[in-house]
Amino acid sequence: MIPLIFVFLCMLFLKSSALFPFTNPQKSTSIALGFILLFAFLFGKQINRFKLPQITGFILAGVVCGPYVMKFLSSTDVKGLQLLDGLALSLIALTAGGEMQISRLKGRLKTISSIVIFQTLVIVGGFILFGLVARSIFPIFSEMTAPTVFAFSLLLGILATATSPSTTIAIINETRSHGKYSDLILSVAVVKDFFLIILFAFSLSISMSLTSISRNFDVSFLLNILKDVGLSVGIGLVVGGSIILYLKYIKKELTVFILSIAFFTYQISQSYHYHPLLICLTAGFLVENFSAQGEKLILAIEKSSLPVYVVFFAISGASLNLDALKAGWLLALFCVLLRGAFKFLGTFFGAKLARDDTRVQKKSWAGFISQAGVALGMAIVIEESFPGWGGEFKTLVLAIIALNQIIGPVILQRFLVQSGEAEKKGLD
């Protein structure tokens, strides 16, 4: 706690009005970056003491230090530091792909696919219905046309379906859980993310066509989506192949190599309107399952990614528009509750159809609440794709993610303890 307070007081002093005449405000990005990296990380460690994941701490630290609360980071600083978004998202997608092991998926394929399909159907369908019903209730929808509300709800549903594999992995590792339920939750989280990224690519294109006056939805448009997704998978295979060759034959400077690959893949694919998350996920999947280099890849990412993640999550928190959140907190809370209910229903029906046991049917929904990287990445893509309402959408999603990140890990931890799979003492 002492280092956290010390760093905070240092920044408070350095940013005090008494020192302002001696400063060079145009050069504040470096100090903002150093401060947020340290502060968010230390804050995450403190939050961890209360059995909450570090990511929640990073986001909250960003909110506290951002342009709406303490103003340690100006809007310009936040914009400048968003340079790292693409890098972080690619690394998250590469990791998620690398965690998808075919061997792990084989035995429980029926339950996994059933839960994934039912969760997706119930949540996406539920949110579309909710959007159409809530149009007259919540002010955020009041000025939107019917197709825009549909697009908004569709994308919200897709994002609500996502679970955070990285948080799930972190909680499973932290509680030292082993067994059927831990495996199931992790597999569903990872497979669902893969499935959702493809679904997201389709939904995004459909939403763009629905909200754009000039473009009509036709068969050629669908073919274009298929082409984009196919090419993204193709590029992912090429990127994955390059990573395998590099890890096998060159082996040196892995950190710089992975960072370069992640960054360029994201930026170039964004420029040509391919799907960067899908590309990186495919690449990670290929390396993990079709070569002996999967472990090396994950290790290289783990070695270098933490500073990038800390800044990424903290800046996401800092860019949270609190004014908009203030106006829409009720909707965010409502969405979180609704999502929880839909998660329960989707998991229940999926597991029942696959004839899995009662604990999976009634309790395993608790493993799918946490949300982080992929959902956040999608929100950022939506913000960039829909200048009209993308900002509001991202703010709402960030609020939902923040709430889910506080609740989700606690519920997951409780589930693992109750199922008897957590080996770590003192959690119950």
Place this chain on the structure above:
Amino acid sequence: MHVIYAFGLLILLAFLGSRLIIRRKRFLSPLTFLFLSGLIYIFVGFYLGRGVLNVLSLPVLQGLTPLIGLGLGWIGFLFGFQLELKYLRRFSGKYLGFSYLQFFFAFTVVFFGILFLLKILYASEPPFLLYGMALALGLLISLNSPTLINASLTLFPTRGQYFYLARFLVSVSGFWGVVGLAFLFSFWQFPFLESKVFISGMIRLLASTVFPVLLGFLFHYLTRKKNQEPDLLVYLLGLVFFVSGAAFYFNLPPLYLGMVLGITFSNLTKIQEKLYPLLLSTEKPLFIVFLILIGALWQFNIDYKIALLVVLTFVLRVISYTLSLPIIGRLLSFPLKLSPAFGLSFLSSGGIGVAFAVSLQLAYPLPLTDIFLSVALLSIITGEILSPLGLKYSLFKSEPEEKT
């Protein structure tokens, strides 16, 4: 070019660069050493920058300023981290005295020589600018890079006293120069010699020292207990960024603040062995990115005045080092007999010299700043090209029996 592409391009170049710098046994050729020291990337940056391709244009460079800040702080930290009292205590007080006197001679000779020429060449410029430039070049020439001597370890399998003296001097000389830089930053205020220049200068110097010392203690506090490597990397990057960012924000020298952080931490911690691999793994790519950015920032223009200044700076460097060492040796009754040729071991300023020049260029955007950067970089590059030859005729002659 959009700032993110430039950033990506830099990462790629850093990657390629770190692959290209190949350690070879027979390195004593000027061109190979230019690659080995990494200074070749200044030319790469220059080619990508405003001077030629304009891929790294001015707005892009402004967007990448945090990276330059990090580079400066990082170099300072790396340098300071090596200054462990435990290591320095192995040498007698005479070694430290030797180092200080060497710095003092080099600085004084270059300062007066350059000031004389500047007054002739730029007579119309305000005197405080000419004094500032002469002071900066004097301090710059007093800096030495340990890269060449460290890389020559394989050529001196049975290393003798001359080798150790040279290694000690190049390792420590930067300290005096960087402290001089802190003085320059603190007291060279505008308008010069205003009523409160001493008080405000002392406050700036104190702030430049106390802040990184406090953060050095914080770093030690954070790393007392066992930490995993990624956690250590976050602390390291966070603190170096915070220190160099604060320096940029308050117009203090990031190189000095980084060095003080490094010295404080390295003398408190017991995890040097754990931190060195981490520093080494990040050093090369960061250094290359930094040099490319510097090259891009460089508004190269050469005229007879700049050429004269470069030649004089180099000549004064050679004179100050060759003549001063035998004199200092006698003054301190040094146990080794030093010939003037021994001074030729000190022609390389390396990355720390570049960082020094850039610190000033970024802090003082004045009429003569671009000229200063050109003179500084050209002098450094000249020194780097000729330093392997210098080493050949100095250490090899001092310790001929040890030549492989």
